[in-house]
Amino acid sequence: MIDLRALGWDDDRAAAAAAAAARLDGAVEPARVVVAHRGAYEVEAAGGRYWGELPGATYFEARDRRELPVVGDWVMIAPTEGAQARGAAADGAPARPEQLAIIHEVLPRRSCLVRGAAGEKVAPQPIAANVDVAFIVTSANLDLNPRRLERYLAMARGGGAGVVIAVNKMDLVDDAAPVLAAAASAAPGLPVVALSATRGDGVDALLGHLGPGRTGVLLGSSGVGKSTVLNALLGRDVQEVQPVRADDDRGRHTTTRRELFVLDAGVLIDTPGMRELKTWVDDDDEPDAFDDVAALAARCRFADCRHQQEPGCEVRAAAERGELAADRLAGYRKLQLEQAADSRRRDEAARLDERRRGKVGARALRARLKDKGRTES
Ligand SMILES: Nc1nc2c(ncn2[C@@H]2O[C@H](COP(=O)(O)OP(=O)(O)OP(=O)(O)O)[C@@H](O)[C@H]2O)c(=O)[nH]1
Ligand SMILES: [Mg+2]
Ligand SMILES: [Zn+2]
Incomplete structure (x- = not known):
């Protein structure tokens, strides 16, 4: 059994779940959305991981993507008959789900980060829900782009999350002070953490902003080292990382989906670097x-x-x-x-x-x- 508290479960959520269970009369249990595919979800429940599906045409009928589950959501599921969730594999890596559950309800969100959908359409695209703290990751060796940082900041704050600026790859610069000052000036009053994910420097300071029951999300351009930070905090190489391009230091869009991971103390969501960030x-x-x-x-x-x-x-x-x-x-x-x-x-x-x-x-x-x-x- 997984202790749901390690996933961020608490008494208020339990009360919301009890109310939902009463409404749905009975055989439902809470689970957290770990990965959202198109119309199908990997969810983690006390008994392990399920494939979660929405009833009928719910996915296609949604007029606003925010009506649909997103990574980080707490949902009420009903495992299909005979379904058994699979526990973690022996090496501790999360198991791929084999069993199916129907997602009946999304519990009220405490926060929801939303961007404007890419392209011409004006539509909200939720990025992650129930996030306590957004780590906006930048890279010390690239010119810090305050304008881009402001966009991430607007998204995180607008969605109701706290913000920490994480300046990664500090091992690549000789003089830390100007880099950190530039980051601080784009985000007045917010904590700035100097990091070297590959060396492990500053990782404890990041963990200090998480802690048991708290959920963080890593945001930032491709190649700044978000997945490397995640691996460092997890203490295991679960996420693939790839060298940046030699000619311009840009990333290769290695991570392609948003995924939630459970740390020893807290929960962390890794995301793909965004090519274009429209605020919403x-x-x-x-x-x-x-x-x-x-x-x-x-x-x-x-x-x-x-x-x-x-x-x-x-x-x-x-x-x-x-x-x-x-x-x-x-x-x-x-x-x-x-x-x-x-x-x-x-x-x-x-x-x-x-x-x-x-x-x-x-x-x-x-x-x-x-x-x-x-x-x-
Ligand atoms: N020198 C140095 N390199 C780092 C550090 N952190 C990450 N890198 C390197 O930066 C490259 C990109 O790292 P990733 O973790 O894949 O970057 P990402 O932000 O997850 O990129 P996307 O998944 O594409 O959004 C890899 O070669 C990492 O080894 C660091 O602190 N110092
Ligand atoms: Mg990545
Ligand atoms: Zn004025």
Whole structure:
């Protein structure tokens, strides 16, 4: 038997599960989503690992991907008749599931990291749920890209997770101070951990942000060493890692799926490096990555100040005094504009969708009336 507490189970979740079990009358048990494939899920329950499937057409009918299970979710499953979960293999590696369970419900999430789907479509794509802390991993030997960092930050904070900046590959730089300062300036007030995953330096500091029952997620570009960090924290080489490209130090997109691993103390989700990270907000809220700008904005004369031309704008004033770096303000503005544009496109898409459904509804109604006419004649 697996102790669900090692997977992050606690009394509040147990209460939510009991309520769900009462609603679903009976033979369901809790499990955590370890890998989400398209429409099929690997879930870990007390008895071991199952293939979890959604009933009927649930997967195809979902209008918003957030309605579907995502890695990190707690779900209520009903093992199919005669199904037995498989325990861990002798070497401790998690077993591939053989048995099937139906996923009946997703328990309420404490946090959910969401990005905008890649490509033209404006749609939310959940990345991971029930994450306590997001480790945004960057690489010390590449020019740190504060703009990219801000995007990851906005996603993690917007989704309700804490954030730690992990600057990996510190063994490749002679002078640590400027690298760490650059990271700190892109994430004011947040903890920055210096790491060398290959040497094991700083790994304890990362573990300090996890701990029993807590769930972390590794985020960051391909090749920064996320899977190497995971292996170091796990103390075993479970995740494949690959050298970065010699010409430009970029990664090779080695990890291709999001997967949850259980450590001695805590749980950690490894993710593939994202090629493009669009942020997602449900309304055109301010970007979530800019506490410094938010503090200034609170003192603008107008509560709805966009910090463009408005009089009495403290954000612009601070930038003019040199207290707010110009590139940081530019990064803030870019995200703000992007989110406002997304929000407009989303409204437009929702309007079209309404119209389309209206038409389909009218067509169905006409067909029914025609049928009626036939039967009556
Ligand atoms: N010098 C040095 N190399 C490292 C360190 N951490 C990771 N690497 C190397 O960086 C390369 C990429 O590491 P991965 O762990 O595969 O990177 P990743 O972030 O998981 O990449 P994706 O799965 O593609 O997103 C490998 O060759 C690692 O050995 C480190 O601390 N120092
Ligand atoms: Mg990887
Ligand atoms: Zn302002």
